[in-house]
Amino acid sequence: MTERNNLYPIFLKTAQLNILIVGGGNVAEEKLTFLTKSSPDAKVTLVSPMFREGTSELAKKYDVTLITDTYSKEYLKGNHLVIATTDNPKVNIQVYEDCRALDKLVNVADNPPYCDFYMGGIVTKGNVKVAISTNGKSPTTAKRLRQFFEEVIPEDIDEMVQNLNEYRKTIKGDFEHKVDKMNEITQKLVEKNKEGKND
């Protein structure tokens, strides 16, 4: 049987969660860059003996706290999600084990077996967000797909979402009637794609 991706994507309300990144090097900066690009309201703390200049810049721009120290278990307190990015595999695995013991979700960025979740490729257009994962098999494919969808999803998709949001408030009747109406007026979206037309 061919393999399939069994991961379940969820859309986290980052404004009401605390995220800890352990480490302050290239990988930490990459993860922080994509995290804040998608979720500028994310509350993030980094703990590391050293930080890159770009990381300090991001910390000034967003809700990011930098703690200059080596990792210890105490830093997990108050954090819901943890991402370990140090260049010391023993430290990363320690972070993983400490998190599992406390039922916190953890990602060891360079080590898929030690991830409860993966960071994905992300496209945001107004209220619409698309997240992409290759099941950890090819991050570069996730990046290319992200770039592809950034191109093909129209910039005005948010206008349609806003209009439909207004319209669904105006439909009278029971739930079933509303569902039928919403399905009816959005039917053309999928029909067009089936016929390969874009206008």
Ligand SMILES: C[C@@]1(CC(=O)O)c2cc3[nH]c(cc4nc(cc5[nH]c(cc(n2)[C@H]1CCC(=O)O)[C@@](C)(CC(=O)O)[C@@H]5CCC(=O)O)C(CC(=O)O)=C4CCC(=O)O)c(CCC(=O)O)c3CC(=O)O
């Ligand atoms: C499993 C996962 C765990 C996680 O980090 O969450 C993971 C793991 C690893 N990444 C590695 C390398 C690279 N990662 C990228 C880029 C991204 N990686 C991201 C996610 C993930 N990376 C998760 C799986 C997601 C999925 O399911 O598809 C993205 C999508 C999101 C993000 O980083 O936030 C972001 C693109 C964002 C964007 O552009 O939109 C590039 C490309 C580049 O930078 O150009 C390279 C270099 C090329 C290469 O090596 O392929 C290595 C090898 C390290 C080594 O060789 O030692 C491992 C470890 C391994 O696979 O074993």
Ligand SMILES: NC(=O)C1=CN([C@@H]2O[C@H](COP(=O)(O)OP(=O)(O)OC[C@H]3O[C@@H](n4cnc5c(N)ncnc54)[C@H](O)[C@@H]3O)[C@@H](O)[C@H]2O)C=CC1
């Ligand atoms: N550079 C890359 O693009 C990739 C690197 N990797 C792997 O990921 C790991 C990290 O890579 P980089 O970020 O490039 O390394 P790096 O050397 O740039 O950063 C490592 C960071 O970890 C911090 N650190 C070390 N011990 C610590 C501790 N006890 N507590 C807290 N922080 C600590 C360091 O101060 C530094 O900020 C390496 O194992 C590397 O092989 C994996 C994928 C890609």
